[in-house]
Amino acid sequence: MTKERWLQERRSDPYWRKAKEMGLPSRAAFKLMDIQKRYRVVREGDFVLDLGAAPGGMTAVASEYVGEKGLVVAVDREEVKVRDRKNVVCVNADVFAYNLHGVIMKASGNRMFDTIISDLSPRHSGDYDLLAVQQLDLLERTLEIASALLKRRGNLVVKAFEHPTLRQIENRMRRMFFQYYRYVPRASKKRSSEIFLIGLGYRGFYRPREASRGRV
Numbered sequence: 001m002t003k004e005r006w007l008q009e010r011r012s013d014p015y016w017r018k019a020k021e022m023g024l025p026s027r028a029a030f031k032l033m034d035i036q037k038r039y040r041v042v043r044e045g046d047f048v049l050d051l052g053a054a055p056g057g058m059t060a061v062a063s064e065y066v067g068e069k070g071l072v073v074a075v076d077r078e079e080v081k082v083r084d085r086k087n088v089v090c091v092n093a094d095v096f097a098y099n100l101h102g103v104i105m106k107a108s109g110n111r112m113f114d115t116i117i118s119d120l121s122p123r124h125s126g127d128y129d130l131l132a133v134q135q136l137d138l139l140e141r142t143l144e145i146a147s148a149l150l151k152r153r154g155n156l157v158v159k160a161f162e163h164p165t166l167r168q169i170e171n172r173m174r175r176m177f178f179q180y181y182r183y184v185p186r187a188s189k190k191r192s193s194e195i196f197l198i199g200l201g202y203r204g205f206y207r208p209r210e211a212s213r214g215r216v
């Protein structure tokens with residue numbers, strides 16, 4: 001797509017225009033609003049971890065939902081443009097960084113999270129299979145982070161792209177959460193194969209039977 005065509009498409013996008021009018025950093029804000037309306041993934045006072053947060057549409061919306069008693073830790077390797085909000089802490093990092101868990105826990109004051117949102121996605125080169133494989137890496141990493149930092153009974157919202165390889169992630173999410181849903185928000189572009197996987201009620205860590213044997 002040429003730059004001119006891309007700009008034209010953006011100008012005629014009602015979600016982009018509305019985000020601009022409302023002073024929101026991106027149209028992604030409306031995806032979280034739609035998910036929240038349907039599944040109530042974030043509550044007042046919650047601690048929310050927002051992965052792939054830049055430029056910050058979802059961060060801005062999550063910060064409203066959690067209110068002054070809650071906190072949003074927004075992680076991205078790009079700049080998150082949500083400023084002057086006391087309940088938002090930005091962490092400029094790559095999610096594959098070896099010390100990520102420590103950095104995030106420091107940002108949250110050592111509190112685990114009630115909800116994790118991941119809108120992480122690689123840059124689209126035009127090769128759809130490559131995009132799906134790269135996205136799978138980000139999904140695996142998100143599940144790893146959730147296993148370490150999500151509270152028991154917490155929620156996970158994660159962006160994926162439809163692809164046969166997605167089945168393995170979905171099976172894992174079905175095992176990790178009491179309830180599992182797939183949802184396409186209205187603000188997702190019609191020609192995109194984007195989908196959000198939603199896990200409600202993290203079951204917590206289960207020690208495999210073998211490992212628990214012989215323990216007092």
Ligand SMILES: C[S@@+](CC[C@H](N)C(=O)[O-])C[C@H]1O[C@@H](n2cnc3c(N)ncnc32)[C@H](O)[C@@H]1O
Nearest residue numbers: 026028052053055056057058077094095119121
């Ligand atoms: C679709 S954008 C996120 C939009 C954002 N959630 C919002 O509401 O405005 C995807 C983001 O994932 C981030 N990302 C992709 N891979 C990453 C990685 N390995 N570490 C950190 N951020 C990454 C990109 O920098 C980009 O900002």
